[in-house]
Amino acid sequence: GQNIDQPTEMTATEGAIVQINCTYQTSGFNGLFWYQQHAGEAPTFLSYNVLDGLEEKGRFSSFLSRSKGYSYLLLKELQMKDSASYLCAVSLVDSWGKLQFGAGTQVVVTP
């Protein structure tokens, strides 16, 4: 099976920066997703990394190192609405699009 690890919870202040790490041990790795999920709602797509490096989208950036089995999601200029669970998910080659999710990191933004 796949082993995907991310911290359970992180707390940060409004306006600050938070970095959520995700490590994975898989065979046949294809790419890595980050999703945001507010309580009781569906996951919202944030980013997809397949090559090494940093991808920036506004306040959110995602980084991947395939050789290290490591990714992070960087949230800048935190806003109260960023309080949510952030899910790291791995897709495998020839897996019919199956995603293997980490347990999620609950980010709490405080005033």
Place this chain on the structure above:
Amino acid sequence: DTEVTQTPKHLVMGMTNKKSLKCEQHMGHRAMYWYKQKAKKPPELMFVYSYEKLSINESVPSRFSPECPNSSLLNLHLHALQPEDSALYLCASSQVVGGRIHTDTQYFGPGTRLTVL
């Protein structure tokens, strides 16, 4: 348009009822998925359809019966469910190009909150 829609938003059913969940997308995606998500847990894959054919069944009990009547629609028929089946049921879709599913386009619908009494 990156929208996946699901109906109903909420469903309460008894253990002897038969009901169906519906999912629709108009992005031209040819891969569609059903996930189950319990509270404070990540989504768990149930089924994958590619070109309207079932590609993956993650050992889901037969009381859950998926159906893909056309490239835009995905149904999940429910019968004789148990209280432990209460969860958020999520539909998702992805592009298929050259016979391979492009997971970089996997989008989720809003989900159906199911309660089994």
